Amino acid sequence: MMEVDPIDDLRCQQKVHMLECNSGGTQFKGRWKQMADEEKKKAAIQEELRRMHLLPANSAYATHRLRVLNKILQLMSIQRSATQDEELESLFARLSL
Numbered sequence: 001m002m003e004v005d006p007i008d009d010l011r012c013q014q015k016v017h018m019l020e021c022n023s024g025g026t027q028f029k030g031r032w033k034q035m036a037d038e039e040k041k042k043a044a045i046q047e048e049l050r051r052m053h054l055l056p057a058n059s060a061y062a063t064h065r066l067r068v069l070n071k072i073l074q075l076m077s078i079q080r081s082a083t084q085d086e087e088l089e090s091l092f093a094r095l096s097l
Contacts, residue, residue, distance in 0.1 A: 038076060041092070045069055045076075048095075068095060 049069050055062040068091060075088040 042073070042076060045072055 049066065052062045052066050052069065072088065072091050072095070075084055075091070078084070080088065
């Protein structure tokens, strides 16, 4: 398991905060619940992927978030079973965009 440098982690959190402030991240949270169209959800996921790629590559936060975002895109691109639908909704709920 990779050790997380507390200073790098703090810098990463500060960058995320700055990115959210500059891109209206808090507004995304309110609008996310209203999005029913999967194309809009995919666009929001793509935007979040772009933001995560701006963070340091060794950031544990960014690495985990990228894994979750890629899992969501994978589930969105396939014909889903009921279990996979539940997993996708759970991931969306925990993502809090």
